[in-house]
Amino acid sequence: MNLSIRNQLPGAVLEITHGEAMSTVRVTLRGGQEITAAVTRAAVEDLGLAPGQSVTALVKSTEVALATGPLSGVSIRNQLPGTVSAITSGAAMATVEVAITGGELTAAITQAAVADLGLAPGSPVVALVKSTEVSLLAG
């Protein structure tokens, strides 16, 4: 199966918190980082997710933001440090490849942000992903 979602991070379920409509699922990635996904409770039940289960966290490139350092005091649960490996610039948008521990991430951000942050191959960055933007693939 081929999927346009560029970011596919393998890991295992650590903990699940159920609400009535939504659930949050904490996942330990293979690289050792932790990531939280906010998904519908119906999805968690249909997938039969449970602690220990293998899952792949899926994140669209357009949902990844970049900071030039760690960000404290922010509601964004997922922060993955890495290094810029490549940048493709368009007129309005750019895609930035980031090497993280145990994998690679793509961020689609505005070209203006690339310029303002002075991003270039080798730049240290922290990739930021809101929990509501993380989907989970079982197995």
Add this chain to the structure above:
Amino acid sequence: MNLSIRNQLPGAVLEITHGEAMSTVRVTLRGGQEITAAVTRAAVEDLGLAPGQSVTALVKSTEVALATGPLSGVSIRNQLPGTVSAITSGAAMATVEVAITGGELTAAITQAAVADLGLAPGSPVVALVKSTEVSLLAG
């Protein structure tokens, strides 16, 4: 009213599940497919949404992912099969038009994904949309 949100899918409310903060709303589209929206409970109450009510599901192009076939075991609730009708490629990003039963969808994905998936007019695809990315317009 003109709106930049490219994907506007008419349907009717099937079922609502309320949490304290968030609600999930299942909608049957006119094309017969089902779509789930995760929205704030306050929005559902302010709109007075109820089963049977006409709504239009709104999805920004940047929130639509594409797969070359159905995806099982995934938390993404909304999967709409269709056929690529047109592709506009930029340096970093591309927009892909997909004809689905009862309508048309636009997906804004990376140009790298278009290349990797070998997408072209006529390609069968499944459009994937996370419930948290679906908004509802009453009436």
Add this chain to the structure above:
Amino acid sequence: MNLSIRNQLPGAVLEITHGEAMSTVRVTLRGGQEITAAVTRAAVEDLGLAPGQSVTALVKSTEVALATGPLSGVSIRNQLPGTVSAITSGAAMATVEVAITGGELTAAITQAAVADLGLAPGSPVVALVKSTEVSLLAG
């Protein structure tokens, strides 16, 4: 700290509604507008958010939609009226700068939407942001 997230709107927490997994936080922006963020409950607790506290609402450009007028009967909680100040067009995507009361917003939308809505510097628009797309930075 430099951050690729283009939209950073300072304000203060007005009200918090807790669910088990998710919380909604209403924020009064300095420009006087109100904005709602749907974030994980764990984030609200970790940040110690409370009414009156200073926060900055963060919204990625790809999460901002534009309408040519106010939109009623919609689940999207956040509507910020403004005026287009600049447009950068790519083949597939465009970025649109919008001056709002008390600040500036960037929307990354499809170039097709810019053309269909006839957007140009000076156009009055309403920026729309789904609550699940709003993050909060304390302080």
